[in-house]
Amino acid sequence: MPRQGRPPLLIAVLIGVGIVVVQALLVPLFAAPAANLGPRDLPVVVAGPAPAADALAAQLAQREPGAFEITRAPDAAAADAILRDNQAYAAFVMGPAGPAVHTASGASPTVAQLVGQAATGMNAQVTDVVPGSPDDPRGAGFASGFLPLALTALAAGAALALLVRARWARFTGVLTFGVLAGLVGPLVLQEWLGVLTGDYLLNAAAIGLFATAVAGIVAGLGAAVGRPGIALAVLLVFLVGNPLSAVSAAPELLPQPWGAIGQFLPIGAGGSLLRSTAFFDGAGAAAPAWVLGAYALVGLLLALAGGVRTRTVAAESADAEHVAVAA
Known part of the structure; x- marks a missing residue:
């Protein structure tokens, strides 16, 4: 006597349940990272004379603990070299005319936008040292x-x-x-x-x-x-x-x-x-x-x-x- 297989109704139910379980796992996998974007040990540069640059580095570390991994540079030229070497996303530069922010939007337009918003609060001029494509400014x-x-x-x-x-x-x-x-x-x-x-x-x-x-x-x-x-x-x-x-x-x-x-x-x-x-x-x-x-x-x-x-x-x-x- 041939062995009976699983009833079609049971197979249909199992397929539906299995796919819903996969869906329940995939939705947070795709959505959670996007919903929780924020700087975490984001490589940035602080450049300028020691007293002012030290104060700015301390301010960044205090404002958002753990958000930035700060590298020091003596001046704007050294900071820009780090950006062009793809070692940091942005540089906060303290100069005679006040603070300035240099970005590398080629590395991440999203980070460049976030840093640009921070620059607005600092009344700092923003310079894009390593821009992305002019035909795709937002990436x-x-x-x-x-x-x-x-x-x-x-x-x-x-x-x-x-x-x-x-x-x-x-x-x-x-x-x-x-x-x-x-x-x-x-x-x-x-x-x-x-x-x-x-x-x-x-x-x-x-x-x-x-x-x-x-x-x-x-x-x-x-x-x-x-x-x-x-x-x-x-x-x-x-x-x-x-x-x-x-x-x-x-x-x-x-x-x-x-x-x-x-x-x-x-x-x-x-x-x-x-x-x-x-x-x-x-x-x-x-x-x-x-x-x-x-x-x-x-x-x-x-x-x-x-x-x-x-x-x-x-x-x-x-x-x-x-x-x-x-x-």
Whole structure:
């Protein structure tokens, strides 16, 4: 007598309950970081003569304890050098004419806006030392344009894992996608939409490395583990990595340690790397490049190992069939 399966009504109810549970987990994951933006150890510079600069640094620390990580600089030129090296988001400069605020909106338009509001209360003049794109002053185009890069890389990795069984073909597919995504991405974001500035080849390298990392880890986990591996990669890269990426804000504005964790995930590292190449001539690119390089390397190795596993399983199946026929 055939075994009865689960009733369709029960399956339908379980699906509904399961998806609502996932929804209940995803909503705070996406909404909580955005709802709790605020400076937390935000790197800033205080520059100027010792008595006035010391007083300003103490005032900043007292006004918002834990909000700023303050670096001292002797003058405005030294402070601007720190900003151009992508080591701080803003500088408070005490000069003969009074206080001034220097920002680096290329690093984060959101932080530049917050600091600009603080400058208004200080009656300080604001100078943008490292501006973002003039066609995207609020950075909305950068953040919105970066998300499709992640989604298409996820799709490419999943398709390669599901449709390509040969290990070297899958390996080549990941690299091909990464190179082409790197070449085409700046054509759209920089030459067409104008949301990026800087050197085309540097931006292409950043986008290409990001695309290879995401597609590689998805294809690699999919090849090594199967469909659960693809689901795990999507969870890691997008469902967790996207809300913690701070692409539209800054890692130091997110509740900690989530902002720091997001920089060790592909989307957060990719956004930071592209900002470095687009607005800072590559300054500050080393850390996110190493993170993405590690994901790309692990993904490609898993893609090859998955090919070995698939071939071994197929060989064992063929041997079993041969033994059965011989018997």
